[in-house]
Amino acid sequence: MKTNFKNQRFLLRLKNALSGFYFVWKENSFVFHILALSALLSLLIWIQPPLLWSVVLLLCALIVLVVEMLNTCIERLCDFIQPEKSEAIKAIKDIAAAAVLLSSTTAVLIALIFAYDVLLT
Numbered sequence: 001m002k003t004n005f006k007n008q009r010f011l012l013r014l015k016n017a018l019s020g021f022y023f024v025w026k027e028n029s030f031v032f033h034i035l036a037l038s039a040l041l042s043l044l045i046w047i048q049p050p051l052l053w054s055v056v057l058l059l060c061a062l063i064v065l066v067v068e069m070l071n072t073c074i075e076r077l078c079d080f081i082q083p084e085k086s087e088a089i090k091a092i093k094d095i096a097a098a099a100v101l102l103s104s105t106t107a108v109l110i111a112l113i114f115a116y117d118v119l120l121t
Contacts, residue, residue, distance in 0.1 A: 024069050029100070033068055037061045040111075049118045057114060060107035067103040071096040 008016075024030045040061055044054050074096040078089045 020069070024072050027068070027072050030065070030068050030072065033061070033065050033104075037065065047118070049114070053114055053118060056110060060110050064100070064103045064107050067100050071100045 040057060044057065075093055078092055082089045
């Protein structure tokens with residue numbers, strides 16, 4: 001029987017989404033990014049930068065988390081579809097990992113610009 005997720009009640013969809021957080025919470029890299037987000041929130045509360053900088057930095061951190069979640073999704077799907085080693089699956093996983101690297105690097109660069117603009121001037 002096929003499940004139609006679009007017609008499920010909100011609370012059931014919310015339960016499913018929270019279950020997704022449970023699965024991704026087991027990933028060390030996701031936990032690392034959550035800790036970085038916690039440090040960022042603490043810093044923003046402490047120094048109270050202009051609102052625009054706070055929004056930009058929080059968006060960067062959240063984008064990294066979303067990309068990390070998508071990377072985990074892609075890796076699990078690849079492992080399910082092709083449990084044996086495969087060059088095609090390796091390329092897919094490497095591209096997903098590169099997306100995490102790119103989003104993380106971008107977030108760090110924006111944080112450095114923030115540090116220069118707000119903390120050093």
